Amino acid sequence: MADQTYDVIVVGGGNAALCAALSAKEQGASVLVLERAPEETRGGNSHYTGGGFRIVHHGADDIKAVVPDLTDEEIAKTDFGEYSRDQYFDDLFSITQYYIDPDLAEVIVDNSFDTVQWLRSQGVRFLANYGRQAFNHKGKFKFFGGVVIYANGGGAGLIESEYECAAKKGIDVRYKTRAIELLEDDEGVAGVRVTVGRKKEDIHAKAVVLASGGFEANREMRTKYLGPGFDQAKVRGTRYNTGDGIQMALDIGAQSYGQWSGCHxxxxxxxxxxxxxxxxxxxxxxxxxxxxxxxxxxxxxxxxxxxxxxxxxxxxxxxxxxxxxxxxxxxxxxxxxxxxxxxxxxxxxxxxxxxxxxxxxxxxxxxxxxxxxxxxxxxxxxxxxxxxxxxxxxxxxxxxxxxxxxxxxxxxxxxxxxxxxxxxxxxITFTFGGLKIDTTTRVQDIEDLEIPGLYAAGELVGGLYYNNYPGSTGLMAGSVFGRIAGREAGKFALAK
Ligand SMILES: Cc1cc2nc3c(=O)[nH]c(=O)nc-3n(C[C@H](O)[C@H](O)[C@H](O)COP(=O)(O)OP(=O)(O)OC[C@H]3O[C@@H](n4cnc5c(N)ncnc54)[C@H](O)[C@@H]3O)c2cc1C
Missing domain, CATH: 3.90.700.10 (Succinate dehydrogenase/fumarate reductase flavoprotein, catalytic domain)
Incomplete structure (x- = not known):
């Protein structure tokens, strides 16, 4: 067993994980990303996306701030509409039949625009989504809803930019490395046990961010929690999201949260x-x-x-x-x-x-x-x-x-x-049930107390979606909570 130590380990290699890693690095933490997939198929479901982001915006000026390449001509022929904070809340609440955790909803909505700007500062380029979210209506391109922008190159482009930035910033990434267990000491979470092939290894850290997706690629869990018939569903994305991160946290007393029988x-x-x-x-x-x-x-x-x-x-x-x-x-x-x-x-x-x-x-x-x-x-x-x-x-x-x-x-x-x-x-795209976090992404136990040193972001966070989901919230929520998780885990680790 190798004895290695990092300030922060991020479990997972998709958008939420990379946001967490970049953000922890910004705090000055040493960071290791554990990606179960090989390098060629890294990036989880995030790679498969169209790269759409749902953001609060108030029309052309805001969109231009995110997409500076927009020309005056394009702006003149486009009605970007507006997607206010209230509209975003209305969509999140009505589409989830008012079950969404309101505190978490508020964090997503209020950080959406700022987080996209932060992603830009990390090297992600955004474009206006003319092809998918706008129609030529009476001579003008008219956008509807809050999904006006997408990452250049879709999900594949987003992931590429994030890994490129991580490499530049000196973030270590280990591929084909599967996290299987959280290590604990008397103060809380102290690292991760992994398997590389069939070999087990312990990697120590002062804080761990779980961002390893839901359990949609686990046939047994699908049938158990989503119900009969779901064993036959086709998985739209990665084969690696088998619920490991959720299970690892439950094993040390994390609270299960959200709609475990629900999925996208x-x-x-x-x-x-x-x-x-x-x-x-x-x-x-x-x-x-x-x-x-x-x-x-x-x-x-x-x-x-x-x-x-x-x-x-x-x-x-x-x-x-x-x-x-x-x-x-x-x-x-x-x-x-x-x-x-x-x-x-x-x-x-x-x-x-x-x-x-x-x-x-x-x-x-x-x-x-x-x-x-x-x-x-x-x-x-x-x-x-x-x-x-x-x-x-x-x-x-x-x-x-x-x-x-x-x-x-x-x-x-x-x-x-x-x-x-x-x-x-x-x-099946992703599952809705997962872990309970607070508004700073600290994983909660059954008494709503944080498990010291443990943070979570992305698909494995429960309490966001119930029965349905407003398109392009996944990347946005993953980026918002990933960024917060990295920042909080980094601060926690450096203060230890
Ligand atoms: C076809 C498709 C299209 C979509 N389009 C959009 C869209 O346009 N906009 C949008 O907002 N959302 C979209 N979504 C949903 C979106 O993919 C998710 O909400 C989002 O990508 C989740 O990000 P994540 O980082 O939580 O998970 P993922 O991106 O799935 O990342 C999970 C990572 O964890 C890794 N992992 C799993 N288990 C382990 C383990 N034990 N150890 C180490 N690593 C592990 C995986 O390999 C993977 O890298 C789409 C999904 C699909 C499948």
Whole structure:
């Protein structure tokens, strides 16, 4: 067993971990990052992201402060809107059905803008998200919601910049090194036991930040906590997030917190590989369902595809797909909307069928009840309020009326051939249950007392999301809490 000592050990190698490491280093601490993955697949789920960040902003001046490369011409043709502190709170509260820990919510919202500026100071470059979050509306690009910016190069670019900065600042990183246990002495946490291959090693530190993600890649824990069927879900991201950090903390008395039966899961390519492909992280996306009808094997609709913008519904619809007979569904489009489909629908590997008649389409849609499907489309088409104009850029209110499950927006009748259908299953993104932290990220025990020397950030923090999740909060929350965790762990270690 090697005897090494650092001020701060950060467990994990994704965005939250790197923010913690950079921030601890800023305090003057010696820092070691333990990444379970090999260097080529480092970066956890953060690598797989589109790099979107949800921030408070008040329009063009704020966005220009984060994206200084924006030209006057771009600003003139863009309506960035505004995303106020109150709107951010409203989204976090209403989307989690008011379960989110209000103190933690406040920390995310109030530090969002400042933390993005801090990331910039570390070398991360941001761009305005014209492709994904803005529509050309009456000659102007109009943004909606709080996700106006994304990291240059998406998640891969974000992670690349963070590791580059860590290297420049002299932060040590050990790859293929799996943390398995927290070491303790009489004063609190004193380091981490790791395995390298099958060999165990102890690494000592004055403080430890856990940032090793949730348990979404652990089939057994998924089934145990999320419920039956989740063993069959496809993992959208990394294979390394198996709940180790959570378990290590629970083993020394940390409090479990948040919605352990909840997760972020989406409609995802039905025959996607078991884990995400780091080289094609977005291939499985099937996010254009607001313009579709979704039917199950019984040929019936089972959710409101147009309840809200994709950002506000996608994270809860994976579970609903999983709950359908056979755990799959089909998204059905006609030619009036296929030009709106995201690029991933065109990639090789999409389970797609195309036909000139609905009968022929259904014949090709594996395992779908033929008569029910035709009846569903007929009934749906008849219920569309055709006097309301279809507009993909806004919540257009073009709904259906009188169906058992109405569609609230973007109700386009399925009537113009050729027709296309795409098969989806459930893709799990991350889990909601985890550890309890206070507003300075100190991990709490069952009596709400901190465990000295132990901090946490990122996906393994419980109490943030319940039932649903507002898109692009994950990187933001991970950055906010990661930065705080590094700062607090650094200060704690240096004062010891
Ligand atoms: C396909 C996809 C797209 C997404 N898009 C977005 C987006 O655009 N915006 C957004 O905000 N969020 C997005 N998310 C969610 C986002 O990925 C997470 O909220 C965020 O990346 C979590 O960061 P993290 O650092 O907590 O975890 P991760 O980035 O997953 O990092 C966890 C790290 O811990 C390591 N690890 C695990 N166990 C151990 C161990 N025992 N020892 C050492 N290391 C260990 C892993 O290898 C990994 O490096 C997306 C997720 C996916 C999968």
């Amino acid at each position: 899961s989406v409609a995802w390519e039905r025959y996607a590989p078991t884990f995400g492909d780091p080289n094609e992280p977005h291939a499985g996306y099937r996010h254009s369902y607001p313009f579709s009808i979704m039917v199950n094997s019984e040929g019936k609709r089972f959710l409101d595809e147009g309840a809200d913008f994709r950002n506000y519904t996608y994270a809860k619809y994976g579970r609903v797909v999983l709950q359908q007979p056979g755990s799959f569904a089909w998204q059905v489009f006609d030619s009036q909307v296929t030009h709106l489909l995201r690029d991933e629908y065109k990639l090789r590997g999409a389970t797609k069928v195309k036909a000139d008649t609905l009968e022929e389409l259904c014949d090709k849609m594996q395992d779908v009840d033929f008569q029910n499907f035709l009846a569903t489309v007929k009934e749906y088409n008849a219920a569309v309020k055709r006097d309301v104009t279809f507009d993909p850029n806004i919540k257009d209110g073009r709904c259906t009326e009188g169906l058992a499950i109405d569609k609230t927006n973007w109700a386009n009748p399925i009537e113009e051939p050729p027709f296309e259908a795409y098969s989806v299953g459930c893709g």
